[in-house]
Amino acid sequence: MLQQILKKIISTGVGKWRFVAAAAGLSIALLLILSAVQIQANYHELLYGASNQDSIANFLVINKKIDGNNTSNTLSDQDINKLKSQFFVETIGQLTSSRFKVSAQSPSERFPFYTDLFFESVPNEFIDVQSDDWTWKEGSTNIPMIIPNQFLDLYNFGFAPSQNLIQLTQSMVMALPVVINIHRNGQIIPYTGRVVGFSDRISSVLVPQNFLDWANRQFGFQQAGETSRVVIRTKDPGNPALVQYLKENDLVTNADKTRFSKYRQIVNAVVSASWITGAIMLMFALLVLSLFIQLTISSTKKEIGLLVTLGASPKQLQQFLLKQFLPLNLVITFACLLNIAVLQRWVQKELATQNMLVNPWISMYTVIAALSIVVVLWWVNVRTIKKYISLNAR
Amino acid sequence: MEIVLENLVPIPLKEKFSKRTSAVWNTKVLFSQGEKIQIQAPSGTGKTTLIHLIYKLRHDYEGQVLYDAKPLTEIKNGELADTRQKKISIIFQDLRLFENLTARENIELKRVLTAPIYDASVIDEMASRLGISHILHQKAGVCSYGEQQRIAIVRALVQPFNWLLMDEPFSHLDRENIEKAASLIAEECNKRQAGLLITDLEADTHFNYTKRYQL
Numbered sequence: 001m002l003q004q005i006l007k008k009i010i011s012t013g014v015g016k017w018r019f020v021a022a023a024a025g026l027s028i029a030l031l032l033i034l035s036a037v038q039i040q041a042n043y044h045e046l047l048y049g050a051s052n053q054d055s056i057a058n059f060l061v062i063n064k065k066i067d068g069n070n071t072s073n074t075l076s077d078q079d080i081n082k083l084k085s086q087f088f089v090e091t092i093g094q095l096t097s098s099r100f101k102v103s104a105q106s107p108s109e110r111f112p113f114y115t116d117l118f119f120e121s122v123p124n125e126f127i128d129v130q131s132d133d134w135t136w137k138e139g140s141t142n143i144p145m146i147i148p149n150q151f152l153d154l155y156n157f158g159f160a161p162s163q164n165l166i167q168l169t170q171s172m173v174m175a176l177p178v179v180i181n182i183h184r185n186g187q188i189i190p191y192t193g194r195v196v197g198f199s200d201r202i203s204s205v206l207v208p209q210n211f212l213d214w215a216n217r218q219f220g221f222q223q224a225g226e227t228s229r230v231v232i233r234t235k236d237p238g239n240p241a242l243v244q245y246l247k248e249n250d251l252v253t254n255a256d257k258t259r260f261s262k263y264r265q266i267v268n269a270v271v272s273a274s275w276i277t278g279a280i281m282l283m284f285a286l287l288v289l290s291l292f293i294q295l296t297i298s299s300t301k302k303e304i305g306l307l308v309t310l311g312a313s314p315k316q317l318q319q320f321l322l323k324q325f326l327p328l329n330l331v332i333t334f335a336c337l338l339n340i341a342v343l344q345r346w347v348q349k350e351l352a353t354q355n356m357l358v359n360p361w362i363s364m365y366t367v368i369a370a371l372s373i374v375v376v377l378w379w380v381n382v383r384t385i386k387k388y389i390s391l392n393a394r
Numbered sequence: 395m396e397i398v399l400e401n402l403v404p405i406p407l408k409e410k411f412s413k414r415t416s417a418v419w420n421t422k423v424l425f426s427q428g429e430k431i432q433i434q435a436p437s438g439t440g441k442t443t444l445i446h447l448i449y450k451l452r453h454d455y456e457g458q459v460l461y462d463a464k465p466l467t468e469i470k471n472g473e474l475a476d477t478r479q480k481k482i483s484i485i486f487q488d489l490r491l492f493e494n495l496t497a498r499e500n501i502e503l504k505r506v507l508t509a510p511i512y513d514a515s516v517i518d519e520m521a522s523r524l525g526i527s528h529i530l531h532q533k534a535g536v537c538s539y540g541e542q543q544r545i546a547i548v549r550a551l552v553q554p555f556n557w558l559l560m561d562e563p564f565s566h567l568d569r570e571n572i573e574k575a576a577s578l579i580a581e582e583c584n585k586r587q588a589g590l591l592i593t594d595l596e597a598d599t600h601f602n603y604t605k606r607y608q609l
Contacts, residue, residue: 002506005499009492306490309451311478311507311553314471390471 006312006320009303010296022292023328029285030336030373033278034366036271038340041363042347043271046356047236059126059201060237060253061095062246063229074226079249088234088242093126095204095229096212100219101183104193117180119145120204121212126231129197136211143180144196146206147173152198170198184219202231238264286376290384293325297388304389314389321385329377337362337370395481395556395589397425397448401457404443408456417607418444420457425589427556430601433593435609441593442487444609445561448591449484450474479508483555485563489546493535497526497545500534505552512552520548523578525571540566547575551582558583560592564600576600 062083064073075083084092098119105114124134133144156167173195180193199206216224234242246253297304304317341362348360403411403419411419418433419440425431435441446452448459450466459466461477469477478484491500501517521527524544529537534545543566550558558579564572580601583590590601597606 005503310504311475313475
């Protein structure tokens, strides 16, 4: 009953339109800022989400830029440690190269070929080929190999047509054993090599790490040299910081993996702008809300004064006013969240047609942002009401 | 509840009362619980001011007002509201009703401001005794001054109190209505064993006064 009477006394002071305008301002601002959070979340998911990951994109082979001015283009331990300490580098693997002479030839007279060769190895976690045959035990004369996909492409589309040779499928290549000759002091030690997979990630002839370590000890004619290439795993090869770092340190990698860096910077700027706009709008909305409360209180100054004279406590009035404003804030926040949830559904469907996958539900961060805003709104309400009631209650 | 005035004088009247003595101003006065006190004085000698000082509506005074030995200056917002809800009721000379509320709402407001001691039906009983039942649904602003005065009287009587302050409460009532109102007020005060303090222009016999003061 008291609430009804107070409502009748106090709500007569402010016009309906002012109330609607204040509520509309708050709604728009909330919608903007929560959308900004949701856009940020979607953007993040598109960049880093598991379903949008491309297996090649996360691994970069990095080496010194060869410009003809330096006699050595190897990476020192210091270079590698520095690279390892960068935030965008998750793990780093060194490519070990063979320090002995090796050649390969066909075992069959029907497809005669001979080539000098080299081997490299890299820790298994950096290899994109899954194969049970990718093992080597000491004493075995069979050497599994992984060759770049590009090799096969070069052969099939360049070499084979020009030499009138047949084109080879991956399985044909994997079925063909190759004779591998390792040279030591004029001696030739034969091994059998077999291609067990094709890599898109590392363009080199890879053999298992333990084989190469063993072979380097066994046949190597020079001391372990410095590393010339490393492979890193990174969450985001388009990261502008990564591109910048490589540039500053005269390092190079496969350029097309990092070319998105420039677009990313532009999109980043746009997303930040939406973020800042939303934040500024929210600040204005809070200001409008607090002014609206002030206006309500000051336009009923006389009535509030009389209520206090009759014995209404400032606390009773504060609670009453809070009940007038806070539910509206909650309703607006909830309605905005609901709107964004509907929009998110739509965005998800639209993006899915372009093979971009985002969560159909609004992100946790959007909900957390909404809850934080409710707390801020509550605080603004309480603070304004307390301040102006005690001003008017004197 | 005991009300004490200690050398109280409103600043605007200070000069006036430095030249002559008064039974209330510039002296010590004790109002004990349950007393019926009349303050009689001609216009312009501070009757309304006294009521407002005791009710803590004005702060421009020297000396002290004490509620149960506690200076009024030390009684702040929350406690003051509690006192006005439960211990001191008032009928203003200028009535101070909410014009946009109906007569009933004006009275109801005071009844429910604290835990009600009376049922809502008591409003109807009191209104009928004072002859204002028919205007309870009307906005206070459109009622005649005499009706408004009776609304203000009922409003003051639906709350708990130890003291009832009245500032010329019957100024717009005829003799018959004054008698009805005075007997209702006396009844309600007796029920609560409450004191009353009334100001008037002339000596009257509305209540069985225990003390009379000339300002």
